[in-house]
Amino acid sequence: MAQLTFREAIARGIAQEMRRDPTVVMLGEDVAAAGGVFKGTVGLLDEFGPRRVRDTPISEQAILGAAMGAAMTGLRPIAEIMFSDFFAVCWDIVVNEIAKSRYMTDGQVSFPLVIRSGNGGGLRFGAQHSQSVENWAMMIPGLKVVVPASARDVIGLMAAAVRDPDPVVFLEAKALYPTKMDVPDGEIVDALGVARVLRNGDDATVLALGSMVPRTLAAAERLAGEGISVTVIDVRSLIPLDTATILREVARTGRLFTVEENPRVLGWGAEIAAVVSEEIFYDLDGPIVRITTPHIPLPAADALEDLAIPSVERIATTIAKALSD
Amino acid sequence: MTSTQTAGSTDLARQVAMYRTQVALRAFETRAYDLFLENLVKGTSHLSLGQEAIAAGVAAAMAPDDWTFATYRGHAHTLARGVPMTPVLAELLGRRNGLMRGKGGSMHLTSVTHGVMGSYAVIGSHLPIACGAAWSAQYRGTDQVAVCFFGDGTTNIGAFHEALNFAAIWHLPVVFVCENNLWMEYTRTSEVTAVAHPAADRASAYGLEPILVDGNDADAVYEVARTALARARAGQGPSLIEAETYRHGGHSRADPGTYRPDDEVEAWLARDPLPMYRARLAASGVGEDELAALEAQVADEVEEATREARAGEQPGEDLLFADVWADGGSAWRN
Structure with a gap:
């Protein structure tokens, strides 16, 4: 048992999956060298190296497009959109490309990818960095949507999301990042779709x-x-x-x-x-x-x-x- | 000089094959247009009539496990990778024997077994996706290259610029091919673009060489594609090719293309890639018999594909709910 903050649980959850599966890779703005603007990915660059943990330019369409193209050709990317409000600048890739392409192609392609994003208010960042957008994601056929509420669930649901063969939007409540709880040691794996x-x-x-x-x-x-x-x-x-x-x-x-x-x-x-x-x-x-x-x-x-x-x-x-x- | 002769005959065989591809694309697109007029092709469709040399030239330079990312004007790029005509035509007709059993339609042709990783109908979106496939090849250490086709209008959308920068900084094995047919839907591209060559003039912004090629000459296209693919395979990163061409018809099914000046259309029709290429092959010693036989064969293929597509069943409700998820279903709740 260890005391973990919600933000520390993110890195532990991702690390658990990256150790298990070499096709799991991670990309996003400031996720590597800086360890994430919310410090959710601290230590991952050190452990897994720059081939698997990659900083990107401020290019949300490129980030999610790259995740999609990689997912359809054998990788399992975890992409970060720093603030979920920014889904608005890459929503085409999420909604028209990632969510629809399996169906449109009669099941020829799969998109085992996770899109992490800091979601919601509590940090006094104002309207463009605080919206809670789970309803945006929920209404799109072809997307799975999970929202952990505890450090333990961050790890278990991250594992479920990474292992799922379909695209998963993984929304991290920014207000919860500093919250702390006891988390069991060892591998934690949950199932999607269980309240x-x-x-x-x-x-x-x-x-x-x-x-x-x-x-x-x-x-x-x-x-x-x-x-x-x-x-x-x-x-x-x-x-x-x-x-x-x-x-x-x-x-x-x-x-x-x-x-x-x-x-x-x-x-x-x-x-x-x-x-x-x-x-x-x-x-x-x-x-x-x-x-x-x-x-x-x-x-x-x-x-x-x-x-x-x-x-x-x-x-x-x-x-x-x-x-x- | 046996080796030279061998190389020469290999080149000639490839050229004949590229001619055959162009003839097939022309015949297919012409038939697709005829079937619109019969109201058998529903929805919309965007033909590559006049632009066949690009699809044929690039495809000939690609390895079998390279990837094609195409646009809504993607019939030609799909067929050029070896996808048979029947499933493509049946898809246009919305039949169960279609390439995606009617679930994608003309604008979303995909055949993963042929390396055709999709046709994307939102301008520019597939450029970042092609980057992702290229990243996957780079990460997994394969020598696959992603080839991404798009039109001149795409060079003015954000995803183009994000993808070019991304591909350049990560040295990705991706070849971007801009088919510049001079018209962005109903608007002359030069009227809405800050530079004369919409792709080539942007290349330097991403540290790339400007590459302009005659898109109506399959040999010229083949050569630049071969060089770009070799660069990508050698780990030297992306290339951006601008191939100048012209669509013989309108932008889409609904568009007769009357906004284009007659003399411009005539000038480009005089540069139709097919007769030019046929004459070149004849001058290189390919017999009239061989060319005529090849053309007849393609004509038969189109007839057969038409028969098979028309005979295809309508898709049913079993397909409506299939394949939203990887488990084959569409359930969103228990």
Whole structure:
């Protein structure tokens, strides 16, 4: 067992896979010599050398295009897009090329690649470096999307993503980089598409993702003090989505809340709300409630950013109020 | 001088083969156009009529395991790598016996077994992808080269510049081939481009030699491609070739190309690569019988491909949900 920060877990997770498989390579801006702007890739250049850990120019289309071309010809690249907001300058490669080409070619080509990206707010960087874009990625047929919420899951889900034969968008909540936890020694490998029940309760099921997971757990703790017991599920993987676990828990508790950092309109909880409404409507005892960042660009000032992103306080009071109505 | 004679006859055999490729591309594209008029080819399609010498010349210089990255104007580059006509034509017709069983269409022809790693229909996007394949060859220590075709209009999009810089700094074994047909869709390229030669004049920005070649002369194209491929294989990095040519028709199916001045079209039709090349072969001693037999053979091939493509079944629902994922399916939830 070792105490690891979320950011240290990234390097450990990547190293675990690079040691195992010589076709795993890594590229991105400042990922090698500098160890990543968020220090998520520290030590990888030293261990694996400049052939496998490569700095690139500020050329997001080239980074992801190169990852795609390498993936279709025998490598398993891990590419970094420094801030997920920057997907906007290379979205064509992600959406039109990587996501569609297997289907268009009748399965002739595969894209075993991982795109890592720092996602979401918490660092007061303003609207162009803070958006939570998991809903962008989720809505594209052909992309898998995972969002770890703990250092342990960074390693396990990274292993699952690297070993998966399909392209995986791996979103790292920037707000979680400094968080620390005990992580077991040895190899950690998870499966994609498995949600995790973190806390059991009977009054409601609360789904959270990424940076919203620790806040939701804290809110659940507060609610427990008020006599409200909720199940908390870390969704972990948006595509594939573990609807079996979600439907089971929502049916059991009769209520569903989602806690989402992405802006409200068409956030990931909207699709889950639709699935729940269509499939287990009569198991619901009350309205589905989504707790999200409002449909606004994220402001820079810490006071404003804190108002925008769901807080422990907002999560707890929204749930308590809805359950008392 | 036996060796010279051997080399000479080898060259001539290759030239005859390149002529055959050009004849096949011309016949195929002409048939594709006829089938549009019959409304059998749905959607859009972009023909290489007039530009055949580039596809034929470059393909002849490539090794079998080299990679082709083509554009939406990619029928010619696909066929030139040896993909049979029937699956390509059937793909245009949206049939189950198509190259991708109808799931890609004219603009996305792909045949990995022939080294055709895809045809990409968003301008410029495949240049970085070709870089990635070249990086893979470099990393794995194979001597494969990625060859990436694109049009003059591509030289004004960001991905072109990102890819050229990337290929140069990583010394990647990739050959970029710009088919400059002078028109960016309906607009004269020179009216929207800061330099006279859209690719060649940009080469120096990436530390590359400017390479201009007559794209209507398959021999000239073959020579520059051979040199560029050898450089790439020797670890000397990328090349950027600009091949000047002209499309005989419009940009796409919907475009009659009437915006082009008649005298310009006539001048380029007079430089049609096929009759020029045929005359060269005849002057080199290739008999009329041989050329006529080759042309007849190609004509038969097109007829057979047309019959087979037309007879192809419509694809069904089994294909609709297939191959989103590597497990063959499309499930996004359990």
